[in-house]
Amino acid sequence: MTTDPLYLVHEAALSVMRRKPRALARALEFAAEEVEPVPDLDEAYFRARLGQGSAGDPLLILWRGALSAWDVDTEPVWTDRPARTWERRAALYGVLGVDDGTAKLLDAVAPVATEAGPTVISDDFTPWYDPKRAGWYWPAYRRLLIESKRWKPESVAALDEATTRVVERLADPTAAEAYQSKGLVVGYVQSGKTANFTGVVAKAMDAGYRLVIVLGGTLNLLRGQTQRRLDMELVGEENILRGRDRDDPAVWEDLDYGDDREWHEGRFLRHGCLPSLMGAFDIERLTTRDDDYKRLRAGISALDFEKTRPEYPLYHPDNLHASKARLMVVKKNKAVLTKLLKDLGKIHTPLDQIPVLIVDDESDQASVNTSNPKKWRDGQADRTAINGLLAQLLARLPRAQYVGYTATPFANVFIDPSDAVDIFPKDFIISLQRPDGYMGVRDFHDLDSDVPVEARTIANSQEAAHVRGVELSDDLDDTWLQQALDMYVLSGAVKLYREAHNPALGDGYFRHHTMLVHESVRVAEHRELSHRLTKLWYDSAYTGSQGHARLRALFDRDMRPVSEFHAAGQPTPTSFDELIPCLGPVIVRVGGDGNPVITVNGDADVEKGTADFDKRPIWKILVGGTKLSRGFTVEGLTVTYYRRTTAQADTLMQMGRWFGFRHGYRDLVRLYIGRSEAFGTKTVDLYDAFEAICRDEEVFRGELHRYAESVDGRPQVTPAQVPPLVAQHLPWLRPTGVNKMYNAELVEIRSPGEPIEPTAYPEKPKDKAHNTQLWRPFLDRLGAQVEFTYVNDVTASTRPFLARTAVVSHDELLSVLEQSRWWDPSRFEPHLAYLRSLDASQIADWVLLVPSQTATGALQASVGGSVPLSLARRRRRRPPLFGAVSESFHRQTPKRIAGLAVPGPDPAAEALRGPGRGALVLYPVVEADSASAARELVRADGSIRPEDLVMGFLMVPPPSAEGTGPARVRFRARNSEKAGQAVVDVDGAGR
Template sequence: MNPLLRALEGIVQIDIGLLPKPLTAEKIRAAIAEQLKNQTFSGKVSADEAEQVARLLEEKHGISMGLGAIVDAKDFVPWLNDAKINGDVGDFYWGRYRQLLFKKGLPKSVIEATDTVTDKVLDRIGNPRDLSRWSRRGMVVGHVQSGKTQNYTGLICKAADAGYRLIVVIAGIHNNLRNQTQARIDEGFIGRDTGRLAHANKAQRQKIIGVGQFDQREFPVSLTNTLRDFNKATATTNTSQIGQYNVPVVLVIKKNSSTLKNLLEWLKEHSVHQGTQMVSQPMLLIDDEADNASINTAYARDEVTRINGQIRELLSLFHRSCYVGYTATPFANIFIDPDTDDEALKQDLFPRHFIIGLDAPSNYFGAQKVFLDARDQHVRLIDDNEDVLPMKHKIDHPVDVLPGSLLKAVRAFIVARAIRNARGQQAAHASMLVNASRFTDVQGRLRSRIADVVGRIRDAVAVEGGKGRAALHNPEIAALHAVWEEQYANAEGADWSAIQARLHEVLVAARVVEVNASKRSQALDYDQGGEHGVTVIAIGGFSLSRGLTLEGLTVSYFLRNSIMYDTLMQMGRWFGYRPGYEDLCRVWIPADGVGWYAHIHEAMDDLQTQLKRMELAKATPEQFGLAVRSHPESLIVTARNKMGTGKELPVKVGLAENLIETTRIVLDGPQLRANIRAGESLLAAAVKSGVCAVERSRGNLFQGVGVDLIMDFLREYRTEPGARPVNPLTDPKLINDYIDARAGSELEKWDIFVASSTRRDMKSLTFAGLDVVPYELSVDTDLAKSGILAFSGASRRIGSSEDESEGLTDKQIADARETFRLSRDDQKLPKTVNPRIYRQVSGRRPLLILRLVKPKLEATRSTGDALHGVLAWGLSFPSSQIGGGTVEYIVNTIRMREMFGEEEIEEEALGDAE
């Protein structure tokens, strides 16, 4: 933030401090508007900058949290309210946890929202005092690193107050995540350090923590601890039967076949009722990261993956049970056996009773902020790795030198930590993430090299750090200074002299650790920080990608690639909360990854929006699942989920309210030229039919073009010479079938928008008599070697989302944007809006977008120097009123493997799971 905006923030901060409570978004903006009349700021602060200050003040003073959407089964019958009135639900465990949240400094509004949401979940998991047999399945969809653990800890407390006697938390497939989750359950539910309880020395066994500080009357029994997963012998020593205890029994176990086998055997030996062979006490099972390893991905219909089968068997042992899956990436859960019939659906873990979407608090540091709203501030591109650490490498790849971008990222972390200390945050933790290889051996080599770098900087600071400006003669300190100038010179409290004075304490505390399934791995123990907090650089792969929280994550270096939404989102450990240091956060990532994350954010936003629409329509979870599966992106998810079959899979695909774009085109000169001619013929035919081009700020618009001309163009345009499309989403058969069904009504007339890039340094090209500025885009280097142009990484988005507003009137655009703003829980309009709002405008025509693209690739020379760019198109489909709204498409999984490669299997994950 520049000094002028910082001054504005400071003055408004004083103003709003005098305002009556509660403080609202409107009051903050009114105070800013009043100050903008002052000559100090008048005409010097733009509307976007004023909004930036408003949001910063909102996060500091009025963190809000929406209540989310709920999709229920038709047979849902609420029970919680009556149970509370009748005195059947206590407040002991939740009361303690609520006190702990207040003590941690969470805003009252967030705690109240957590209270409300957990009540909604509790009301749907089954009344533990109902003695009839029941089994319920549900799912809670949150955001990566947004507080799902806080939510299910609150749910556990309330379930215990309501009468649940066994609570099982399945916490990821790695020991470090299980241990971390156990520690959080210790703090938020148990109230004692279970690691100390397991200690042999009885004098050291009792350590009251967390909620135990408020009330110690009824400690739950834990059959696991922070040192050890479930063990049959230990459990038997504690109790022979679950029913012997008047307090809840809790287990935090790893998502591991051996652990689940031991638990099943122990329950069968000690707790089942002999007459029914079932456990009579009610059980709640929380499945954290529910999309990982729990899903039945066995390829044959009569097979079930081991963990999926064991979870189902565990649930079946109980007369009364509930399964609640928590995830930020529900794609796999929605796709649990897409071809199943109703009976199979009832047997699997599909959330058939309820799906609840959690809204993140307003101070959530997520994909919207990182990759859209403040991309220039937070994102740094990696473009120097291929020679030393290529994206694709083998397990024995040497790491003799580090990419310059990684060196810069390490130095940025050290400088950022020094700034945080200068801001008075030295007691807080600070972490850096390095996720650059799936192989643990390569991760080990990276750790060694990074440790060498940190060691050299530490030595330089120890010798030269106290010499003031003279220290800059040392190359290591000079390199830190250069990073400070480039990244943080304008940051608050970032004077170089103050930073240099803090470097010694930062580097003495800094540790470089490996977090994976190897024997070299070290635990991320944030309890050892003391008054100075932990400063750690964590190098890993899959272990860092699933659920593990990196406290105070400030800098990330992410050199990975995957097409799968869930894999990418879970690897996004940089999302979360950054109070007091959000401006210092940096993410180093390849350009392709930036496009992917921006695209995935839109997909997740669509999913949450659809969930809210389903709630209003009183739809069921099964109907929501079908709606998500019909989205065009489902082609990838479905095929990859069934990749092992190598068979053709029928998928129902809906194109209504969706954008389909060509971003994968074969490098074939004659075909590329033929595509250009097809586009020019289309526009010539449109003009001949009486349609005139209207010049717009971003291109030229043709309105009211007949569907026959559009169909002719799509038949002539080819993504490759053969019959098979490079991208199944642009398969002419899929699109033609959909348009054919609507050609006489909804899709009879089209708009065509010939888009131009807004870059001023690009020369225009002539296309169909129009001056068109091409889009210069990067392409996937590996795919280009195989003869395929994959534009904009793999995000399938070339131009601006605002292009889809073309063809609408100014009033329609304004009304659509206002509708979108009101649909958001914070009721703010972000800089980048979801383009789906333009597709939903009543009566709008479908839109064909044509773009010329200049690929940044030497291989394009083979297509001929005279080529006028590459023609790409996008189809923006409006809402559809035609029943069904889908067409059937056959996905060949072998072809999908050719396109996208095998799903990445982590070496460390396999080693840890077996």
């Protein structure tokens, strides 16, 4: 901790202004009375210090944290300016009374984080939690993140806000009446969900929760990872040692971290002494890194809670805040949870007095009841093992709060909420924002890219930069596997090169460097693959001329070009010759011990330290299946070779270990993924499947965000109404293995100013012909070609395109849509209900645009005697659903015509604007796998049959088209007798 007097004065001043900022000069004068020597408090001196300080200057970090906290505070008592805005910041400077020079400097070193906060879908709750009451463990965790983990203050402020949104929706631990809150937090795969629930646990303990049960996955390796993380960042050294000398070698033998490098380096949180000696409370661990929950060796009293006032219940504040907190991290294992339940039945403290927090990591795995409801007897749930034990745990602990964490929430939102002791998130669903520095779906897929496919390069395409498609006809052909292995060696050499040439990284920065190979879940196949890889490693001749020639070619055609555009300032060799000195150390680190490959398909692989990233540096090739597919973080993962198919989206999504944080080596990351894999009787493109489920996830998050805003003090959507918002882009790829279906049915979705793009167009030729004939009269109204302009909002570059236009009335368009046929009418019906509800004051007419393709070889045809129109070639992702039919660079124009603010200028679109006017882009679509197949559909006279067209469209209603009532979404129950349930049996009433 710094002893700088100026820092100490500012820290003291800011600490009393956490809730309400005030005049800074007076606050500093008051704080200076406790500091010796008194520093110079002149504002010019403060400004000079900030201007001269480095990024790690404690004073700068202190102010960035304070500003971020004021920026994101959603319930400020000092201003009505909205959070995350420069208006809020300006108001703050006015309250602080700083001059313009100081304000400009603070803006430069700590810009306002304008990104949205977490999305919250919540039922009503009784406010009780005061986040301004700092407590003990949350401030300690926050300090560790800033000082040791080097988190950006704005990231810490975002975590502060997100964790508060969770904790405030739990029940008040001191309330006389017990209440059991249940919620779900949705993060991203390998995105730092543990940091969020660590913060939630810290705040919950500070607020009075005294028994915290963390369900750390189904594997020892996951449980151990979670235990260590909590011990390191929350529990702290003093609570672990319990008065023992950390430097005594005799203690190391009995200490679970005696062999942990970061323990001996002082990287674990330190409180200074036992928190109870400083007026706080201690944490007693009931599990350790190496030991899951066992029958309590220290006696059952370890679960008995102290009472300073025996006449009051434990939850009385006088008792609660003086009692130790108990923490256990347990596997979702039948034997372990059974032991815990037995012990709870023996303690003296009444269970209905204990405020309990249950945090369920990977809550969609094992926790959800997957038994078939058709087999339940007498209305009683027939539960799977873990779900049944969780139900017992919740039933025995009336004050237990349940918070599930997952990146794949679909199984959780399909749980039946009428089952009172199940884990349906009846109280809240919180979707976390994508964290800064995270490498996720948009870093591997060109979602909605405005760059034409034929023009995509490693400079403008994430797929081209990071993804290498594997198309194998023979599983024993190791051509692609060899290339992946070579890329792993090259990327390791570049990491060592960067350590040597970037002082900010330094020696040892890349402690781990791994490659993951995943082809199967079968243990026997893992062994065979490990043998193949080991042989391939030693046959690769990495120290000889043959190996160097292969590496040089790969460096020149792949690594160097990608790093040239994506290295983000990291030093990168310009030639392979510069990299040669780094190759030898890579070969030694990976294979010097004779074991370049690690097979991870059992807990023993971690328990022996083979794949324990906490115990030793690991530069290895990992082969595995399920053990590496959920929760377990593969540190330093740079190259992934993935060839495994599944029929469930959440399972496939969890396999995406290549998602995560890749500080200092984003440009080196490569994904070798199957592009043509056998799955049952089908051939599946794994990369496309990943893109489809990623779109599902993005749509789901987007829908949550869209309806999270409350209307008239009430949420537009409650957790029970969330299931219909789950999308499914691939019919063969189910959102989850659920065997029940949702009961809430979407009736209306209002979309003023928002694009509507259907996907469930008909498959039958007669239905396609019917729709084409409906649109046919509009085609005769199309005028001459008009040039519109697309403006890239990042680069400001422009791209013109031509389109024919016409104006149609709302009633005319509605008539066409009312008569249109669909593969599944229910998918468009909620939008149609909205369009029906609009009156003349909200919508007048629509501009119809039919874009013209100008690329070489663009296909045109006449539709029933119309002028020649450009045909868009599309294919269904998997029948019967399309993905997006519209082109990304066409989407600005209808928004502009509808009256939305988009980058400009586009004079042609501006000229078409009008009051109450919407816009619709129509695409005559042909379904063909190739350009030649599409050309065959155009007849000799230049026409095309109506049954060969899908009339796809994107429509944007004007912002004035609000519809009726304030809520944007309306539901009804499929089975009105079970209106309160989120799900009903597939074959039940109303289905």
